[in-house]
Amino acid sequence: MKRNHRILWLALSIACLVLTALTFAASGKLRSANMKYSNSRSQSVPGPTRVKRGAYVRSSSLSPKLVWHLKAMGDRLEKPGRERLSITGTLVRANDSQVEEVTAVWEFPDRLRLTKQKGNKARVIAFDGEQVKADGNPLDEAEQDLIETLVYGSADHFFSTQMQGMATRLLGSRFLLHRGSTADYNGPYYDVYKVADQVKTSTDQRERLKFYYFNSDTMLLERVTYEITRNGSTVEVEERLSDWTREQGQQVARRIERFENGESVFVFTVRTAGLSPRADDRAFGN
Numbered sequence: 001m002k003r004n005h006r007i008l009w010l011a012l013s014i015a016c017l018v019l020t021a022l023t024f025a026a027s028g029k030l031r032s033a034n035m036k037y038s039n040s041r042s043q044s045v046p047g048p049t050r051v052k053r054g055a056y057v058r059s060s061s062l063s064p065k066l067v068w069h070l071k072a073m074g075d076r077l078e079k080p081g082r083e084r085l086s087i088t089g090t091l092v093r094a095n096d097s098q099v100e101e102v103t104a105v106w107e108f109p110d111r112l113r114l115t116k117q118k119g120n121k122a123r124v125i126a127f128d129g130e131q132v133k134a135d136g137n138p139l140d141e142a143e144q145d146l147i148e149t150l151v152y153g154s155a156d157h158f159f160s161t162q163m164q165g166m167a168t169r170l171l172g173s174r175f176l177l178h179r180g181s182t183a184d185y186n187g188p189y190y191d192v193y194k195v196a197d198q199v200k201t202s203t204d205q206r207e208r209l210k211f212y213y214f215n216s217d218t219m220l221l222e223r224v225t226y227e228i229t230r231n232g233s234t235v236e237v238e239e240r241l242s243d244w245t246r247e248q249g250q251q252v253a254r255r256i257e258r259f260e261n262g263e264s265v266f267v268f269t270v271r272t273a274g275l276s277p278r279a280d281d282r283a284f285g286n
Contacts, residue, residue: 057159072219074250077159082250082275083108089270109160111284112151128284132201147201149258153239155221158212167196174216189216220244220251235260248275
């Protein structure tokens with residue numbers, strides 16, 4: 001009887017050892033599988049991305065409201081063939097009676113080459129989306145403001161922020177510019193978007209909260225507002241885009257004006273405009 005009892009305990013002990021070994025092996029496989037699954041999930045979770053130089057706006061990634069604004073401009077931000085906008089025009093500053101002749105080339109996304117001619121002096125400024133380069137002296141404050149307005153105050157840039165995944169919020173549709181009665185109001189209504197933007201036109205990258213005002217009827221961008229700090233004081237900036245005209249089937253703003261604390265700082269007026277494909281000609285490397 002005792003012998004049978006010992007045999008029974010021996011059999012039970014062996015069975016427990018086998019079961020423990022099998023359980024350990026199974027749990028190891030499960031941990032391995034969970035780790036692979038976790039890694040695959042962490043790699044596939046989308047996050048903020050940088051716009052690749054050859055990237056285009058994907059309407060499928062936009063809200064239906066933003067798609068309307070995108071389509072109002074034409075299709076050049078969505079497919080190859082018209083990424084580059086070349087213009088000639090004039091720049092008039094409020095504190096300077098001398099008109100500057102300007103030749104500019106924009107290329108989506110966020111690239112600009114600007115040539116200013118004032119009297120017999122010419123100056124070339126190039127922005128490649130990451131840094132600004134200029135011939136001669138570094139950019140002064142007025143030139144930095146000009147480049148920021150022309151690049152970051154454009155509809156092109158607004159849509160590039162959407163492809164980069166920058167935080168954007170629709171504050172509302174059909175807003176008025178004043179708080180008075182609407183009974184006799186005959187001005188424009190706006191769809192207003194708040195964007196946490198990143199400005200790279202100076203040596204230190206700056207974050208700005210910007211408000212983009214799209215006309216609720218034409219669907220085109222007309223105003224951009226934000227605040228800057230200058231000499232310890234807050235300055236309210238407003239950039240206005242107007243005189244939108246169709247060029248080669250695409251909408252182009254032919255007047256860009258910058259205001260600071262309600263006072264006009266400069267007016268950039270387009271004389272001629274033309275669209276062409278992207279080109280690898282190092283135009284933005286100065």
